Amino acid sequence: MIKVENVIKSFEGRDILKNISTEFGTGQTNLIIGRSGSGKTVLLKSLVGLHEVDKGAIYYDDICFSTLDFRARKAIRKDVGMIFQGGALLDASTVAENVKLPLDLFTDQSEEEKMERVNLCLKRVNLENAHKLYPSELSGGMVKRAAIARAIVLNPRYLFCDEPNSGLDPQTSIVIDNLISDITKEYNITTIINTHDMNSVMEIGEKVVFIYEGQKWWEGTKDDILHADNPELNDFVFASAMAKRAKMSVK
Amino acid sequence: MFKFFESIGKYTLLMQKVFSRPEKRSIYYTRIMHEMETLGLNSIGLTAIISIFIGSAVTLQMAITLESPFIPQFMIGYATREVMILEFSSTVLALILAGKVGSNIASEIGTMRITEQIDALEIMGVNSASYLILPKIVATIFFFPFLAIFSMLIGIAGGYGIAEITGIMNPTDYVEGLRYYFYTSEITYSLVKMVFFAFCITSISAYCGYYAKGNSLEVGKASTRAVVISSIAIMICNLVLTQLIRT
Numbered sequence: 121m122i123k124v125e126n127v128i129k130s131f132e133g134r135d136i137l138k139n140i141s142t143e144f145g146t147g148q149t150n151l152i153i154g155r156s157g158s159g160k161t162v163l164l165k166s167l168v169g170l171h172e173v174d175k176g177a178i179y180y181d182d183i184c185f186s187t188l189d190f191r192a193r194k195a196i197r198k199d200v201g202m203i204f205q206g207g208a209l210l211d212a213s214t215v216a217e218n219v220k221l222p223l224d225l226f227t228d229q230s231e232e233e234k235m236e237r238v239n240l241c242l243k244r245v246n247l248e249n250a251h252k253l254y255p256s257e258l259s260g261g262m263v264k265r266a267a268i269a270r271a272i273v274l275n276p277r278y279l280f281c282d283e284p285n286s287g288l289d290p291q292t293s294i295v296i297d298n299l300i301s302d303i304t305k306e307y308n309i310t311t312i313i314n315t316h317d318m319n320s321v322m323e324i325g326e327k328v329v330f331i332y333e334g335q336k337w338w339e340g341t342k343d344d345i346l347h348a349d350n351p352e353l354n355d356f357v358f359a360s361a362m363a364k365r366a367k368m369s370v371k
Numbered sequence: 372m373f374k375f376f377e378s379i380g381k382y383t384l385l386m387q388k389v390f391s392r393p394e395k396r397s398i399y400y401t402r403i404m405h406e407m408e409t410l411g412l413n414s415i416g417l418t419a420i421i422s423i424f425i426g427s428a429v430t431l432q433m434a435i436t437l438e439s440p441f442i443p444q445f446m447i448g449y450a451t452r453e454v455m456i457l458e459f460s461s462t463v464l465a466l467i468l469a470g471k472v473g474s475n476i477a478s479e480i481g482t483m484r485i486t487e488q489i490d491a492l493e494i495m496g497v498n499s500a501s502y503l504i505l506p507k508i509v510a511t512i513f514f515f516p517f518l519a520i521f522s523m524l525i526g527i528a529g530g531y532g533i534a535e536i537t538g539i540m541n542p543t544d545y546v547e548g549l550r551y552y553f554y555t556s557e558i559t560y561s562l563v564k565m566v567f568f569a570f571c572i573t574s575i576s577a578y579c580g581y582y583a584k585g586n587s588l589e590v591g592k593a594s595t596r597a598v599v600i601s602s603i604a605i606m607i608c609n610l611v612l613t614q615l616i617r618t
Contacts (some may be wrong), residue, residue: 165490168494170493170494193496195494195496197494198494198495198496199494199497200494201494202491202494204487204490204491205487206486206487207486208488208490209491210483210488210491210493211482211483211486211487211488221495223497224395224398225394225395225398225495225496225497226394226496227493237423311398323596
């Protein structure tokens with residue numbers, strides 16, 4: 121479980137996150153949604169410690185992550201996996217080397233054991249034939265799947281995904297969404313996904329937090345969205361005329 | 372002025388991070404070997420070409436300039452040796468390497484920064500500064516002095532070759548000049564300088580890349596900045612070290 125308590129973050133005097141409090145449960149896919157520039161990426165980066173919060177606290181289960189020093193955070197980070205928007209695979213390494221890197225750095229396993237784990241993770245994301253390929257030789261969907269394999273190689277307890285579907289076609293997006301959702305259930309991970317893909321929200325949004333102008337504006341499940349009366353949320357989720365008609369018909 | 376001191380502070384903090392205890396030594400060993408190949412071995416061709424031509428050109432220039440019955444011919448070999456050992460194979464070669472290796476390091480690390488690869492390493496709990504920069508610094512500090520020795524040999528050989536080919540001077544006199552008043556301390560001085568230059572090039576370029584932000588345009592700017600600042604640092608370092616060691 122990850123808990124956010126009264127988090128405030130500003131850059132150069134401009135408030136980006138304004139007193140955000142929420143909770144992300146274990147074994148479920150938690151989605152942060154919001155317009156571009158609403159502060160959801162800053163929130164995600166604050167959660168993983170890439171940005172320091174100005175005020176407030178972030179708890180990983182019972183540990184207050186935001187007050188820990190670099191060394192103490194390092195211990196928690198071994199339990200954290202993150203999938204970046206562009207995949208963030210190391211360009212100079214092959215897919216297998218990318219996935220193996222956390223094992224090389226943090227375990228004392230033999231080369232055979234490491235390769236066995238790499239093979240297992242790559243198989244899990246349907247990339248068993250991509251070991252020797254470099255990131256530049258992969259399609260967008262393959263990059264995301266390789267990033268997922270790297271994120272889960274150390275059996276993380278927390279998984280963060282920053283817009284995992286950006287740049288992907290709708291079908292591949294659903295494949296990635298379902299893969300993340302399945303892995304969340306399989307390993308009982310606390311997964312937090314940053315997205316503005318409404319297909320993802322409706323497909324895997326077990327908990328949805330809507331960020332509007334740096335504030336938590338609404339939270340609920342994907343089913344609650346259909347019946348929500350929050351005008352900003354409805355404007356965002358049902359932006360097109362067709363979606364608005366669909367919402368009316370549900371009502 | 373404030374920005375200058377801010378940069379010095381950021382550079383110092385980065386170096387502190389770079390020289391903190393490595394995560395796993397075996398990984399670093401592999402990375403150092405890889406960097407030696409990328410930054411060192413891959414610079415041999417450029418070093419050879421430039422050194423041979425400069426060695427030849429210096430010999431020709433000396434032969435033309437020192438054409439006088441009062442100056443013995445072996446002085447041409449002597450002057451070529453001094454130019455190659457004392458300045459070209461350390462300072463000028465370092466400036467050339469700042470262009471090649473420095474821009475390579477800044478653009479590589481800068482690209483990693485803007486594509487969030489560095490963030491990915493940090494999330495894994497890796498000290499990204501140490502993981503990415505330390506192997507490069509160690510590799511260049513060890514390898515660049517060999518490039519300097521290689522450059523001295525090739526440059527001097529180039530001078531001999533041009534003497535032999537053009538007949539502008541007697542090659543035997545050239546060799547005599549090479550042996551005239553030769554002190555090995557000159558080579559030591561040159562190699563010590565190269566160690567400092569290697570550190571300047573790698574650390575400054577890495578710093579410029581590490582703090583790049585924005586888009587690919589910024590990576591290009593970081594790369595240019597790396598070459599300019601490294602070159603200035605080399606010149607200042609050269610002056611200071613010459614004063615300290617040679618006087």
